[in-house]
Amino acid sequence: MKFRYLVAFVSLFHAFSSWASDSFIVKDIRVEGIQRTEAGTVFSYLPVKVGDTLDEEKATEAIKALYATGFFKDVKLKSENGVLIVEVDERPAIAQISINGAKEFEKDKLLEGLKQAGISESRIFSRSLLDRAEQELKRQYISRGKYAVKITTTTTPLERNRVAINFDINEGRTARIKKVSFVGNEKFKDSELRGILVLRKPDLLSWFTKNDQYSKQKLSADLETLRSYYLDRGYLEFNIESTQVSITPDLRDIYITINITEGAQYTVSDIKVAGEPLLPEEEIRKLILLKSGQVFARQKLTESVKLITDRLGDDGYAFANVNAAPELDHENRQAAFTFFIDPGRRVYIRRINITGNDRTRDEVIRREFRQMEGAWHSTKNINISKQRVDRLFFFNSVNVETPAVPNKTDQVDVNVKVEERPTGSIMFGAGYSDRQGIILNGSISQNNIFGTGNFFSLDVNTGAINKTYAASFTNPYFTVNGVSLGFDVYKRDLDTRPLSRVGTFKTETVGAGVRLGIPIAENDIVSLGLAAENTVLGVFADSPQRNKDFVTEFGKSTNNFPLTLSWARDRRDSAIWTTSGTTHRLFGEVSVPGGDLDYYKISYHQKWFYPITDNLTLMLNGEFGYGDGYTGRSLPFFKNFFAGGNNSVRGYDLNSLGPRDDRNLSLGGSKRIVGNIEVLFPVPFMKDDRSLRLSAFLDGGTVFARNIDFNLMRYSAGIALTWVSPMGPLKVSIAEPLNDQPVDRLQAFQFMFGQQF
Incomplete structure (x- = not known):
C-alpha cells in the first residue's frame, strides 16, 4: 500500500516537473497521446476550460482528476504560447482472456467471477485489479479444498495498446479431512460426536456430499450442532474452548481438533x-x-x-x-x-394489503383469510390464512408481513405479497403400464378461470383396460361460507380381458353428476354427489358364469343413480413430500331407488405419517371396504372390490387376489382389507430433489366374498421408487411375496407411468 502511494507521489511530481510555467490564461487546450480514448472524454474530466487562469492549484486538481479516471498511467501538463498541452499515456485495454487447466469450475463461471472483480474483455487493464482477481480465484479453489492450487498469470502486449491475459491453473489434489478429534469429552465417545457433524473423513458418498472437504462455514454450523447436542442433554455449562484446523505439508490431509469443556449435567x-x-x-x-x-x-x-x-x-x-x-x-x-x-400492547389489524395478484381477484385471496381487518392480531389465524392461500396452488410464493402502522402503537397491517404462477395447462402425454400397455392421455385445465378461482378441465385417458373421457367444473365458493358446487360429465370404459387372471367382462359407462363440498372444519370437508349413469355390459365365452347370469337377469344395459357421501380430512404438512400428518377418507355410495340396481358400498382409507429422523418418515396405511345389495339383490359384480398390484399388495399381479372361479379367474369380492407399512427416505445421491423418493415396505391384504378370514391375507415386502416426473408420476416397486400359494399369480417387478396413483 505504501509503495502504491509512493508511485502516485512520484508520478505527480513528474507531472509537476513537466509544467514549470507561471500562471497564464488558457487560450486553447490540446490533448496528445490518446489512442482509444476520445478527446471529448478527456475534456469532460478536465476541470480547466478555455479562458480559465491556470495556476499551480488548478494544475494539481487537473492531474488528480485525470488520474482518478483510471484510464491513464501517466499524465503531464505543458504550456506553449498560452496553449495547455495535456500529454497522457493510456493504460492498455484487455483484448482477450484465456483460462487453461480449470476442471473444478466451469470456465464461464470463472469468467463471470473475473468480470465482477473488474477483469473482462474491453475493460481498462489494471495490475492491482489483476492481482485481486487472482486472489479471488485462489479463494474459490480453496473453498473447494484445493489448497495446493497454483495460478500463473501472464500478460502479453498486443498492437494498439492492448493486452491478452492468460490464467494457467494447476488445481492440484483436493485436500480431504483425515480426522476429526475431540479433547475434553468424557460423557460421549468421539464416534458419537462425529456422527452428528457434517464434516467427516471420506466415505462412500463423499464424492457427492463433499462433506470430507473443509469449509469454515460448515465447521461453524457443526460447532453450533455440537453445542445444541450437549445443551439438549442438560450440559448447561458446556463450552467450546478452541478449534484447531491443520493441514499436512503436502496440502492433502486436514486434521480438525475441537477442545471442549462438558461441565455437569443439570x-x-x-x-x-x-x-x-x-x-x-x-x-x-x-x-x-x-x-x-x-x-x-x-x-x-x-x-x-x-x-x-x-x-x-x-x-x-x-x-x-x-x-x-x-x-x-x-x-x-x-x-x-x-x-x-x-405482553406489551394489544394490537389490532388495520388493513390487509394484497400485491402481486395481476390475474387473480382480491376476493379469491381474501376469502381464504381467517384473520379479519379490525380484529385482534392472531398469530394462529395469520399462519392458517397463509397456508390456505398457498394451498390454492395459484402462486409460486406467498409472503406475509405485519409491519406496524406509522405513528400507531396498537395497529399493524397485514401485507400479503404473492407471485402468480400459470394455472392453465394443455398436456398431452403417453405412458406405459405393464398390464395396460401404451396409454395415451391429454388434458386441458384451468384452475383459476378469469381469476375467479373456479376450476374447469377436460381429460382423456386411454388404455387397454381403462378408458376415461371426462369434463369437470367446480366453483369452490358457491356460497360465501365455502360450499363448493361441481358438475361432471364422463364416459368410462373397463375391459378386463388383458388381465389374464381376472374374470373377463366389459363395461361402457356414460354419466353425469353434480356434487357439493361442505367444509365442516379447517381441514375437514363433507362431499355429497348425485349422478345418473348408463352402463352397457359385455360378456364373453370365457366369462365367469356369475357375469353371464347377471346379464341374463338385468340385461346388457342398466341405468343407475349413485348417491355418494364422503368425509375427508387432510392434515399433512405437504401433499408431495409428506413427512408428518394424517389423511382420512370415508366414502359411501348407494344406488337410489328408481334405477335397475340396488346396492351400497362403504370404504374407509387412512394414512399416518411420522418423522423418524430428518430423512426417514414412517407411513402407515389402512384401507377397508364393504359392499352389498339390498331388496334381496346382490352387489353387481362390476362394483366388486379388487386387490393386488401397485396400489394395494405389491408382488402380486394386478387385481389377482381374492375369490376365484373353478378356472382360477379372479372374481373380486364385497369386502376389502389392505394395510401397508412403509419407511420413506430420499434418494441418497439426490437428497435435494423432492420429486424422487425411495421406500421400504411391508404390504398385506386381499378381498373376501363372504366372511373375513385373516388366514387368507397375502403379504409381501420390498422396495419402491416414486418419481413425480414432468411426463407424469412414475411408481416402480420390487417385491417378494411372503406367503404366496400355488394358485397366486406373482409379479416381482411392477411399475406405473403416466397415470395417477
Missing part, C-alpha cells in the same frame, strides 16, 4: 412464571415443555418460549416478549427457570 428443579402473563398460570404451564425433575433440554426451552409467544399473539399481543432466566445451583447441579412475560 436437571430442572423448579419452573416459575412472572411478569404479566394475562393468561391463567395453569394454561401457561401447559405450554412450558420443561418439567421439574427432567434433564434440561434447550430445545424444549426454546419451543416453550415460542408456544407462549404465539399464544399471546393469538389474543392480539403481537409484540409479546418472553424470557426464561435460569438460576443455577452448582452444588446440586440443578437449574430453576423463571419465565418473565411482557
Whole structure:
C-alpha cells in the first residue's frame, strides 16, 4: 500500500516537473497521446476550460482528476504560447482472456467471477485489479479444498495498446479431512460426536456430499450442532474452548481438533412464571415443555418460549416478549427457570394489503383469510390464512408481513405479497403400464378461470383396460361460507380381458353428476354427489358364469343413480413430500331407488405419517371396504372390490387376489382389507430433489366374498421408487411375496407411468 502511494507521489511530481510555467490564461487546450480514448472524454474530466487562469492549484486538481479516471498511467501538463498541452499515456485495454487447466469450475463461471472483480474483455487493464482477481480465484479453489492450487498469470502486449491475459491453473489434489478429534469429552465417545457433524473423513458418498472437504462455514454450523447436542442433554455449562484446523505439508490431509469443556449435567428443579402473563398460570404451564425433575433440554426451552409467544399473539399481543432466566445451583447441579412475560400492547389489524395478484381477484385471496381487518392480531389465524392461500396452488410464493402502522402503537397491517404462477395447462402425454400397455392421455385445465378461482378441465385417458373421457367444473365458493358446487360429465370404459387372471367382462359407462363440498372444519370437508349413469355390459365365452347370469337377469344395459357421501380430512404438512400428518377418507355410495340396481358400498382409507429422523418418515396405511345389495339383490359384480398390484399388495399381479372361479379367474369380492407399512427416505445421491423418493415396505391384504378370514391375507415386502416426473408420476416397486400359494399369480417387478396413483 505504501509503495502504491509512493508511485502516485512520484508520478505527480513528474507531472509537476513537466509544467514549470507561471500562471497564464488558457487560450486553447490540446490533448496528445490518446489512442482509444476520445478527446471529448478527456475534456469532460478536465476541470480547466478555455479562458480559465491556470495556476499551480488548478494544475494539481487537473492531474488528480485525470488520474482518478483510471484510464491513464501517466499524465503531464505543458504550456506553449498560452496553449495547455495535456500529454497522457493510456493504460492498455484487455483484448482477450484465456483460462487453461480449470476442471473444478466451469470456465464461464470463472469468467463471470473475473468480470465482477473488474477483469473482462474491453475493460481498462489494471495490475492491482489483476492481482485481486487472482486472489479471488485462489479463494474459490480453496473453498473447494484445493489448497495446493497454483495460478500463473501472464500478460502479453498486443498492437494498439492492448493486452491478452492468460490464467494457467494447476488445481492440484483436493485436500480431504483425515480426522476429526475431540479433547475434553468424557460423557460421549468421539464416534458419537462425529456422527452428528457434517464434516467427516471420506466415505462412500463423499464424492457427492463433499462433506470430507473443509469449509469454515460448515465447521461453524457443526460447532453450533455440537453445542445444541450437549445443551439438549442438560450440559448447561458446556463450552467450546478452541478449534484447531491443520493441514499436512503436502496440502492433502486436514486434521480438525475441537477442545471442549462438558461441565455437569443439570436437571430442572423448579419452573416459575412472572411478569404479566394475562393468561391463567395453569394454561401457561401447559405450554412450558420443561418439567421439574427432567434433564434440561434447550430445545424444549426454546419451543416453550415460542408456544407462549404465539399464544399471546393469538389474543392480539403481537409484540409479546418472553424470557426464561435460569438460576443455577452448582452444588446440586440443578437449574430453576423463571419465565418473565411482557405482553406489551394489544394490537389490532388495520388493513390487509394484497400485491402481486395481476390475474387473480382480491376476493379469491381474501376469502381464504381467517384473520379479519379490525380484529385482534392472531398469530394462529395469520399462519392458517397463509397456508390456505398457498394451498390454492395459484402462486409460486406467498409472503406475509405485519409491519406496524406509522405513528400507531396498537395497529399493524397485514401485507400479503404473492407471485402468480400459470394455472392453465394443455398436456398431452403417453405412458406405459405393464398390464395396460401404451396409454395415451391429454388434458386441458384451468384452475383459476378469469381469476375467479373456479376450476374447469377436460381429460382423456386411454388404455387397454381403462378408458376415461371426462369434463369437470367446480366453483369452490358457491356460497360465501365455502360450499363448493361441481358438475361432471364422463364416459368410462373397463375391459378386463388383458388381465389374464381376472374374470373377463366389459363395461361402457356414460354419466353425469353434480356434487357439493361442505367444509365442516379447517381441514375437514363433507362431499355429497348425485349422478345418473348408463352402463352397457359385455360378456364373453370365457366369462365367469356369475357375469353371464347377471346379464341374463338385468340385461346388457342398466341405468343407475349413485348417491355418494364422503368425509375427508387432510392434515399433512405437504401433499408431495409428506413427512408428518394424517389423511382420512370415508366414502359411501348407494344406488337410489328408481334405477335397475340396488346396492351400497362403504370404504374407509387412512394414512399416518411420522418423522423418524430428518430423512426417514414412517407411513402407515389402512384401507377397508364393504359392499352389498339390498331388496334381496346382490352387489353387481362390476362394483366388486379388487386387490393386488401397485396400489394395494405389491408382488402380486394386478387385481389377482381374492375369490376365484373353478378356472382360477379372479372374481373380486364385497369386502376389502389392505394395510401397508412403509419407511420413506430420499434418494441418497439426490437428497435435494423432492420429486424422487425411495421406500421400504411391508404390504398385506386381499378381498373376501363372504366372511373375513385373516388366514387368507397375502403379504409381501420390498422396495419402491416414486418419481413425480414432468411426463407424469412414475411408481416402480420390487417385491417378494411372503406367503404366496400355488394358485397366486406373482409379479416381482411392477411399475406405473403416466397415470395417477
